[in-house]
Amino acid sequence: xxxxxxxxxxxxxxxxxxxxxxxxxxxxxxxxxxxxxxxxxxxxxxxxxxxxxxxxxxxxxxxxxxxxxxxxxxxxxxxxxxxxxxxxxxxxxxxxxxxxxxxxxxxxxxxxxxxxxxxxxxxxxxxxxxxxxxxxxxxxxxxxxxxxxxxxxxxxxxxxxxxxxxxxxxxxxxxxxxxxxxxxxxxxxxxxxxxxxxxxxxxxxxxxxxxxxxxxxxxxxxxxxxxxxxxxxxxxxxxxxxxxxxxxxxxxxxxxxxxxxxxxxxxxxxxxxxxxxxxxxxxxxxx
Amino acid sequence: xxxxxxxxxxxxxxxxxxxxxxxxxxxxxxxxxxxxxxxxxxxxxxxxxxxxxxxxxxxxxxxxxxxxxxxxxxxxxxxxxxxxxxxxxxxxxxxxxxxxxxxxxxxxxxxxxxxxxxxxxxxxxxxxxxxxxxxxxxxxxxxxxxxxxxxxxxxxxxxxxxxxxxxxxxxxxxxxxxxxxxxxxxxxxxxxxxxxxxxxxxxxxxxxxxxxxxxxxxxxxxxxxxxxxxxxxxxxxxxxxxxxxxxxxxxxxxxxxxxxx
Numbered sequence: 001x002x003x004x005x006x007x008x009x010x011x012x013x014x015x016x017x018x019x020x021x022x023x024x025x026x027x028x029x030x031x032x033x034x035x036x037x038x039x040x041x042x043x044x045x046x047x048x049x050x051x052x053x054x055x056x057x058x059x060x061x062x063x064x065x066x067x068x069x070x071x072x073x074x075x076x077x078x079x080x081x082x083x084x085x086x087x088x089x090x091x092x093x094x095x096x097x098x099x100x101x102x103x104x105x106x107x108x109x110x111x112x113x114x115x116x117x118x119x120x121x122x123x124x125x126x127x128x129x130x131x132x133x134x135x136x137x138x139x140x141x142x143x144x145x146x147x148x149x150x151x152x153x154x155x156x157x158x159x160x161x162x163x164x165x166x167x168x169x170x171x172x173x174x175x176x177x178x179x180x181x182x183x184x185x186x187x188x189x190x191x192x193x194x195x196x197x198x199x200x201x202x203x204x205x206x207x208x209x210x211x212x213x214x215x216x217x218x219x220x221x222x223x224x225x226x227x228x229x230x231x232x233x234x235x236x237x238x239x240x241x242x243x244x245x246x247x248x249x250x251x252x253x254x255x256x257x258x259x260x261x262x263x264x265x266x267x268x269x270x271x272x273x274x275x276x277x278x279x280x281x282x283x284x285x286x287x
Numbered sequence: 288x289x290x291x292x293x294x295x296x297x298x299x300x301x302x303x304x305x306x307x308x309x310x311x312x313x314x315x316x317x318x319x320x321x322x323x324x325x326x327x328x329x330x331x332x333x334x335x336x337x338x339x340x341x342x343x344x345x346x347x348x349x350x351x352x353x354x355x356x357x358x359x360x361x362x363x364x365x366x367x368x369x370x371x372x373x374x375x376x377x378x379x380x381x382x383x384x385x386x387x388x389x390x391x392x393x394x395x396x397x398x399x400x401x402x403x404x405x406x407x408x409x410x411x412x413x414x415x416x417x418x419x420x421x422x423x424x425x426x427x428x429x430x431x432x433x434x435x436x437x438x439x440x441x442x443x444x445x446x447x448x449x450x451x452x453x454x455x456x457x458x459x460x461x462x463x464x465x466x467x468x469x470x471x472x473x474x475x476x477x478x479x480x481x482x483x484x485x486x487x488x489x490x491x492x493x494x495x496x497x498x499x500x501x502x503x504x505x506x507x508x509x510x511x512x513x514x515x516x517x518x519x520x521x522x523x524x525x526x527x528x529x530x531x532x533x534x535x536x537x538x539x540x541x542x543x544x545x546x547x548x
Binding site for chain 1: 366376
């Protein structure tokens, strides 16, 4: 641990990595909360994986993979949102297909790109140690955009996340806000891909919010706590992986998974104890 | 006292309405006029088209033929003046939201439905007051800070009713409001509806024609087609025709005192 802290003070790339992790955790706290309460993890997974098509195309045509990822993520979000609103009966099949087709397109592009192809692994599993400084500014701007939209439209998002039918009856443009929500999830996916890659992104998107949901019961608090948990997991994963020279992405994900399991057990025990206290503190059993 | 119904205004007008899901006809040539201040019960067998009729009135479905007008508007335009209580809550019961937040969602819509709001919480004092009044009205004031997940079936039903009332509607539409709750509470809910009927037009779907006939002013029987009866005219013959088979009925009156638990 000390070794990591000394290295952090001296090495620019570690400072950038830590900053990237903390910036990613803001998006993951905000949008992960919606993904968890609206139960759209499968949709988020579909968006994340089809992003590879955009990254592959960017590599092939020689523009920034991050820009390619962003464009592909937004298109995938709109396409999947449209599938969900139009072909509800076949939603699962179609999203699963888009998930795989997106990856297939990306891999074909990467295979046909001349030159050294080490980038594929870092797209799939992330490489937080190689985040350039320009990307940090880009991530900060995306975070700012997400935060502004969530603040401005939190009532509409709550209405759409909680009860679409009722929101529609109140005259709220449900389709618009649902698609906007998916596009914002797509933006978050792009943020997180920098850190853990597109295969592992789903866990970092959902687990911190799910852990927060064990203890707090409002969306605002869930977002705050999920952001803090996400930040802590990113920092801890980075620190733990540094000494033994492990890849940081998978380390962060394993920590998140472990914390989730512990938290699920603890919150269940607490709930049982509360129920027992409630039962004995209440009317009392007649025996 | 002058009541709503004295105005003679028609709030819901349905003409020659037909609706089918795919090839299966659900409603055929349905016509219905509901006057201001009515307390209309809608009864009929399962899958007879009751909920579909409500969804057409709410503008959640579009009719294939015929016309629905609500408050002289199309159902979609009028939906913000309708308070709707669904049969099954259309949200997961463990959603992290308090009762007060859920009721406040009834205040959304109107001017601010596309409008951003940077104010923390996002609701004005008037909205909070309306939500509080709605909770008072259904006698659920003490539930305001509880989580939705911790409510019993009867409590949740009251909260859904409060959410509908927070819309300050002119028409209240309820789909089987007592199907999922204790029978003892059924009377409480309907007593409450009877009080609300002083200022609201109410449509309520029920499977229990015998029970609601002591509360409602008129009964619409829906079984693909629609036939209306005044409550004093309901007898075994009508019920038999409606359900299309022999129905065993026990003539009974609803004056037996309700016993406590």
